[in-house]
Amino acid sequence: MPETTPTGLTRLAFGGDYNPEQWPESVWQEDVRLMREAGVTMVSVGIFSWALLEPTHGVYDFGWLDRLLDLLHENGVRVDLGTSTVAPPVWFYREHPEALPVTPAGVRYEFGSRAAICHSNADYRAAAADITTRLAERYADHPALAMWHVHNEYGVPVSACYCDSCTAHFRRWLESTYGTVDSVNEAWGTAFWGQRYTDFEQINPPRATPTVGNPAQALDYKRFADATMRENFVMERDILHRLSPGIPVTTNFMTALSQCDSVDYWAWGREVDIVTNDHYLITDGRRTHVNLAMAADLTRSVAGGAPWLLLEHSTSGINWQARNPAKAPGQMARNSLGHVARGSDGAMFFQWRQSRRGAEKFHSAMVPHGGTDTRVWREVVELGASLDSLSTVRGTRTQGDVAVLWDWHSWWAQNLAWRPSEDHDPRERADAFYEALYDRHLTVDFAHPEADLSRYPLVVVPALYLMTEAAGRNVTAYVENGGTLVVSFFSGIVDEHDAVHEGAYPGPLRDVLGLTIEEFSPLLQGQLARITGPDGSELAGDVWTEFVVPRGAETVWTYADGLTAGHPAVTRNRLGEGTAWYVSTRLGAEGLDALLGWAVEDARIAPHVDLPRDVELVRRTGESGTYLFAINHTASDAKVPLEAHGTELLTGERAAGRIEVPAGAVRVVRLDG
Numbered sequence: 001m002p003e004t005t006p007t008g009l010t011r012l013a014f015g016g017d018y019n020p021e022q023w024p025e026s027v028w029q030e031d032v033r034l035m036r037e038a039g040v041t042m043v044s045v046g047i048f049s050w051a052l053l054e055p056t057h058g059v060y061d062f063g064w065l066d067r068l069l070d071l072l073h074e075n076g077v078r079v080d081l082g083t084s085t086v087a088p089p090v091w092f093y094r095e096h097p098e099a100l101p102v103t104p105a106g107v108r109y110e111f112g113s114r115a116a117i118c119h120s121n122a123d124y125r126a127a128a129a130d131i132t133t134r135l136a137e138r139y140a141d142h143p144a145l146a147m148w149h150v151h152n153e154y155g156v157p158v159s160a161c162y163c164d165s166c167t168a169h170f171r172r173w174l175e176s177t178y179g180t181v182d183s184v185n186e187a188w189g190t191a192f193w194g195q196r197y198t199d200f201e202q203i204n205p206p207r208a209t210p211t212v213g214n215p216a217q218a219l220d221y222k223r224f225a226d227a228t229m230r231e232n233f234v235m236e237r238d239i240l241h242r243l244s245p246g247i248p249v250t251t252n253f254m255t256a257l258s259q260c261d262s263v264d265y266w267a268w269g270r271e272v273d274i275v276t277n278d279h280y281l282i283t284d285g286r287r288t289h290v291n292l293a294m295a296a297d298l299t300r301s302v303a304g305g306a307p308w309l310l311l312e313h314s315t316s317g318i319n320w321q322a323r324n325p326a327k328a329p330g331q332m333a334r335n336s337l338g339h340v341a342r343g344s345d346g347a348m349f350f351q352w353r354q355s356r357r358g359a360e361k362f363h364s365a366m367v368p369h370g371g372t373d374t375r376v377w378r379e380v381v382e383l384g385a386s387l388d389s390l391s392t393v394r395g396t397r398t399q400g401d402v403a404v405l406w407d408w409h410s411w412w413a414q415n416l417a418w419r420p421s422e423d424h425d426p427r428e429r430a431d432a433f434y435e436a437l438y439d440r441h442l443t444v445d446f447a448h449p450e451a452d453l454s455r456y457p458l459v460v461v462p463a464l465y466l467m468t469e470a471a472g473r474n475v476t477a478y479v480e481n482g483g484t485l486v487v488s489f490f491s492g493i494v495d496e497h498d499a500v501h502e503g504a505y506p507g508p509l510r511d512v513l514g515l516t517i518e519e520f521s522p523l524l525q526g527q528l529a530r531i532t533g534p535d536g537s538e539l540a541g542d543v544w545t546e547f548v549v550p551r552g553a554e555t556v557w558t559y560a561d562g563l564t565a566g567h568p569a570v571t572r573n574r575l576g577e578g579t580a581w582y583v584s585t586r587l588g589a590e591g592l593d594a595l596l597g598w599a600v601e602d603a604r605i606a607p608h609v610d611l612p613r614d615v616e617l618v619r620r621t622g623e624s625g626t627y628l629f630a631i632n633h634t635a636s637d638a639k640v641p642l643e644a645h646g647t648e649l650l651t652g653e654r655a656a657g658r659i660e661v662p663a664g665a666v667r668v669v670r671l672d673g
């Protein structure tokens with residue numbers, strides 16, 4: 001069995017993508033000296049190095065990588081070794097131009113960037129298997145090897161290819177999924193617009209069409225493309241398991257990035273030995289640390305609650321958004337320790353030394369262009385020391401207080417064309433509900449809609465358009481057995497084939513919510529829906545309203561005006577031992593807070609500590625003890641109450657009663673006992 005933590009690593013992982021091939025070997029000596037100075041414990045090597053390892057077809061040059069791994073080993077740095085298959089060399093493409101992916105409009109991409117790969121292409125698969133085999137044969141027994149890093153960020157920048165090989169592959173996938181072409185017709189509803197097929201050979205990928213194509217076909221193509229990438233991951237992983245037994249295999253995810261929505265990480269999480277994630281701050285004006293926390297919680301959930309590893313984030317600014325601000329002093333440490341608080345056994349970066357050339361030269365690094373007499377470098381060294389003092393945190397677990405249901409398939413389905421309103425974005429609702437829970441200092445586990453929910457007092461369903469009958473039965477049983485459920489509008493509408501559930505909306509949620517919905521009535525831009533509460537108070541929603549018909553549920557908030565005036569806006573239904581809330585409009589932060597306030601009472605969740613919302617509190621627990629992480633994202637000092645005495649690990653000070661967390665600082669208390 002492969003290990004589930006990096007082999008030979010006894011401390012938290014700290015380091016980054018190390019691309020020394022961009023530098024003369026004389027620089028390597030300085031690199032390892034600086035790595036020692038900063039306390040680097042692991043680096044990722046060779047992710048994009050195929051063209052250097054196999055400069056021409058069948059001619060290999062491993063000399064530089066041998067020297068590099070030896071040097072890292074001599075300096076006590078563990079290695080996460082890339083298989084390099086995300087960057088096939090130019091000779092490969094000149095021999096196999098059809099390995100370049102094709103867009104829905106039939107345009108074939110050119111060589112000259114990265115990850116331009118048709119994952120159905122047999123020549124790519126063979127070449128990837130070959131270079132992986134050679135790397136495994138050569139380095140399986142190298143003492144520096146800690147884990148294998150297959151490919152890089154599957155799904156970006158190309159998530160699906162529409163070429164002829166993919167067409168043939170898709171037809172086989174459909175055959176094995178559906179058996180007969182009539183089952184495809186049934187599932188896709190091809191009676192609509194006369195799309196009926198009589199032979200698998202007639203079916204193409206959802207290529208460019210004059211108007212909206214078949215949504216179920218598009219949804220299945222997403223499943224197919226995801227499964228195809230996963231086949232290639234599994235192919236490399238199995239080679240590595242065979243030739244390099246015991247060494248864990250990973251590929252880096254990007255769990256919560258909306259730009260990377262094409263990968264079903266629930267399925268991928270089951271295939272890797274260690275879940276690893278990359279996270280970059282999305283600077284769209286929202287609180288970046290909330291999105292960070294969400295990414296970390298989602299990654300931990302994909303790992304089934306086990307420790308995972310942050311394989312990439314940035315020391316400061318990145319370079320692929322429209323505007324890329326530098327991080328503020330202390331922000332890097334807050335970010336890194338924020339991931340650790342939520343289950344990461346380390347904090348790694350893209351990348352070690354900032355590139356002088358190439359597409360990412362303005363992306364920050366651990367060793368910046370400005371060298372070591374810089375704030376970034378000083379903070380890197382400081383972070384290395386902090387992580388070192390947190391070594392015993394390794395292996396402990398973060399547990400969620402509440403669950404949020406999350407399903408990539410639903411996200412895919414809902415983002416297809418021609419929905420009731422383009423202003424409703426399921427991801428926006430997930431973010432908004434997450435933020436409302438974060439503000440109450442509740443730690444969130446994400447759960448698949450069919451997963452066991454029984455340990456959670458509260459389960460939130462932000463926007464789950466696609467829900468199977470099984471998912472409906474799951475949440476219904478959860479409530480019957482005493483759970484508290486909160487469901488937001490446009491959930492439970494279609495089945496796994498994007499077909500509307502029979503009967504009234506919201507199909508499999510009708511019973512648990514005690515209502516039906518006659519019609520959706522999305523609002524025009526700028527329009528608000530005023531709603532009034534039980535005590536006469538007022539709130540406003542936007543984007544969406546509905547004609548809700550209570551069938552057992554009590555009406556708590558009512559639409560005060562507009563087309564839906566007098567109809568329920570927020571309802572509450574008792575079922576068995578539990579309670580289910582439903583909200584049919586898009587509430588802002590204030591409304592969500594009010595709604596969650598009641599739900600939290602129903603769920604009998606203890607009121608949260610009286611702390612500013614941006615003082616983050618998270619616990620990790622395990623054999624070595626319980627660790628309270630307090631991260632102060634505010635500009636004022638904060639006092640955090642402690643339930644037991646303990647030792648603050650970053651300062652070494654004893655703590656009792658409460659701990660002072662200075663503005664912008666992080667404190668980690670290991671509680672006695």
Ligand code: GLA
Binds near residue numbers: 152153312320350360
């Ligand atoms: C991704 C990739 C890295 C690098 C970083 C920074 O996460 O995995 O190779 O490109 O982004 O942009």
Ligand code: ZN
Binds near residue numbers: 101102161162164165
């Ligand atoms: Zn293809």
